[in-house]
Amino acid sequence: MTLSPEPVLPPAPLTPDSFAATFESLAGAISKIVVGQEHVVEEVLVALFAKGHVLIEGVPGLGKTLLVRALSRALSCSFKRIQFTPDLMPSDVTGGNIFDSRENRFQFVQGPVFTQLLLADEVNRAPAKTQAALLEAMQERQVTIDGVERALPRPFITLATQNPIESQGTYALPEAQLDRFLFKLVIKYPEAEIEKQILKLHLAGLDPADFARVGLEPVLDEAGVLAMQLFAESVRVDEAVLDYIVRLVGATRSHRSVFLGASPRASVALVGASRVRAAAEGRDFVVPDDVKDHAASVLRHRLSLHPDAELEGVTTEDVIEALLKEVPVPRSAA
């Protein structure tokens, strides 16, 4: 991947307005390539600035890989891709110590996880052992090999794609790993009009290896990303909003259709995502709408439903929607 020598937008000093402007230009640039998926693009950016990871679910051919490639181009960050297969080994992900016969010692060879943007393509095609290799990288942003901890470059974000669970040859991701994804996004087939725009884009010569040809230029560099991540952490969260988040996440644990509710990590994720959303809208404080906007993305992969509820056709989206209609929001009180 060729890095852009001079990013367009300087990272500092940041204000809510400049954060929002940068966010908007970044989303706009990527949406030029990933047509009709504006919501997904925004969610991915929110996860990026919230220091989270994203699990994207959708059938092949909906532009998941294109999205990550376009993101890496717009961010001027390093990008690597791992195609998960049933015979993929953990060391294929993390790297390992290889004996150098000339030096007569073991030398560490980095795996593809040592990057800033990691695309774990079709992550549910690998067995659990290999999937678990990503756990430490995603949570600690480091990997431990032969007792040696090796830090990953910053920023680091994993964008994993998976096919729907009903597809043949897939392995369900373990709950522990699912919980480490900030968001789970679902990409559906585009509407006819959007698909037509995609065709026009390809007629214009879209080439994932040469985004400059279709006008996608770098918008931000890694320093800018880190600065925006830092700014997002300064966004104020009122106690009433915190209470709302706690009540919302807590409600998932007592819902009649839910077998396993969301963990406190989900609450943390919701706070982080809401902060970025607030900053992206030019605010330095979180409002309940920020929480509501991200509730589905944060919670949908963290809930396990009772089998009888699933048999009745209840989905996690149904449960989340019902909870959003049950839990009162904090309102305007001065």
Added chain:
Amino acid sequence: MRTSAESMRPVGWVERSAAHRRGALAAGVRDGLRYVPPILLVALISCAHKVPPKPHSETVDAAAKRVLHAKAYLFCHQNKLPIYPWDQGWCDIAKRATTCPELVAMCARKVPCDHGLFSSSKAKANACVADEKKKPKTNVGAGNSAGTPWYERIKLPGLQYLAWIALGLVLALVAFFVVRAILNRQPQVALDAPVPGAAPAVVAVIEDRGLGEVARLLRRARELAESDVGLALAHLYAAALKHLEEAGLIRWDRTTTNREYVRTIRGKTPIDRPVAELVREVERTKFGHLAPARQTFETLYSRLAPALARGAVLVLLLLATFTSGCGSCEGNPGLDGHAAFTDVLRSQGLEVGSFEMPIDKLSGRDVPVIVDSGDFDFDATVLSALERAMLSGARILVLLAKGVDLPTWPRLKVIDTAAGPLAVDDALAQAGHLPAKAAAYLPDKLALASPKTERDSPEVLVERDGKPFAERWRSQDGEIVFVADRRLIQNASLAVPGNARLAVALAEEIAGPKKAIQFAELGPIFPASSPVDSLERAGLWALVLQALLVLALLVVARGRAFGALRDHESTTRRAFAEHVSALGVQLARRRGSRLAASLYASYALDRLRHRASREAGRDLDALAKDLAPRLGEDEGDVRRLLNDAEGMRMEPNGISVPERDLVLVRRLGQVLWRLQGERGAGHG
């Protein structure tokens, strides 16, 4: 920063501070008192015409004179009205109608011939004037049609309602567009501009009158702006929400966020942008802990308050619509109406009401009733109903009309007779302060004629020229008084001194000691021929048109949101096939193909044994030997299949190999299907 408990408290329209709550009781009482005047006003308007006047000690003649003195009785006062053909009979007694001297002048005028009221040329020649030049020159008015309002010259009576409705709609639309234009006018000050000097006048008006929750919140916001701008903004926002909910644009819900409201109203109301700015400021205060500027409040207040106050005005408008136009609904004040008679009866202490049930529902338990034959198709059905009512104890005064002929009971006929004074029964004369020879004059000289028998022995109350004018029929408890001329109780009749006394005396005779009487409003029940006929019979046209006017006003006020269908939660049931599919998905997710195959193998083996010969029993080898020739397959293959199925049945918890499991299930299914076909063929 607020304390946790305080800031986390769920709120309704607005959270109130401790200082605010301290004066809540006093403020509530004060606010409640402010609502009293408008409520009383509306109540008085709607009820005024229903309040009966207090009985006093005036004589019947004086009461009739006082009643007809009211401007509503135009025939007594209007000097420009012509006399219509069907009313010309009254002209015969006009000179005796000393209470209404204008009746003479009225009889001197005729309707113009182009009025459209005349069906024949002969009638036209007698009852109308051809043009202005032929009009009789009287000293009471210049012209006929020139003096008649335009709406009264419309030929079809129903069009008058439509004309008024159309006029009202036009006025309402004009008012709406004017108000909207005012609201859409952008304020001259920006958000950070200096504080405006004073709130708009309309706000002051609404505040002063204390109309509704919105106005109360606005007033409270204005008060709080002096001390706590943040709380004032919250009140202003609460007023906006209340207004939007009343306008049908939002549905307030505790799980709906402020910005969701903003998105909901976007493009649907002129105040969508000010509300969005208000929400931003409110949330900056609440969640951003930023102190709002006073000038921000003033700017938003000046932009929002007039629009919010409009809602209160609308409420008044609707109330006025409901209560207006009904000030004189109790009777017709025309020449042939009963309104004056009703008032005169009340002046004599009688309680007058309406019997609004079909006449066949009348019984002895009801208050005595006056039945005007002109209001009914007076046929055998009605008479039968009246007779039944009388036998059950009802007391009824029936006023007949010229031409009435009743061949069945009571076999009465209204006939013309020679002119002569009405001779009143002694008892009636005494009770009604009437002379034995009543000085009553009616246009027609009518009397009753009936063949008397032993069984029919009515009591004559009033007679004319030796023939009964009013006679009473009694049963054990009830009674009916038949009066020959229904005009006796009509408004114009009361203009003749003496008529009123006779009419009141007859009514009091029927009313009895309870001094209560009611007019029958409905005839017997017959199915309406059409919805229009139904409305016509029920007298609901005015109400329907008024309701349409209200709907039109609501549409104008609320715009597209009014009457819009709302989504409702569908409660569809899943089909059995969907359940099976979902179950299959569940099994596939949990690597449960082995379990599924095991269950199916159990089922298949059971069915195969059922269909095999009895000699086969439970032995798989024997079963294979029995099935192989029937299936046309090698016995070894069949034995292998059965062994696999038995193994699958015995170990449902083994390792799942979806492809292998599926092959077995399909193979068993094919065998079952073929055997089923064989069985079907065997059965022919």
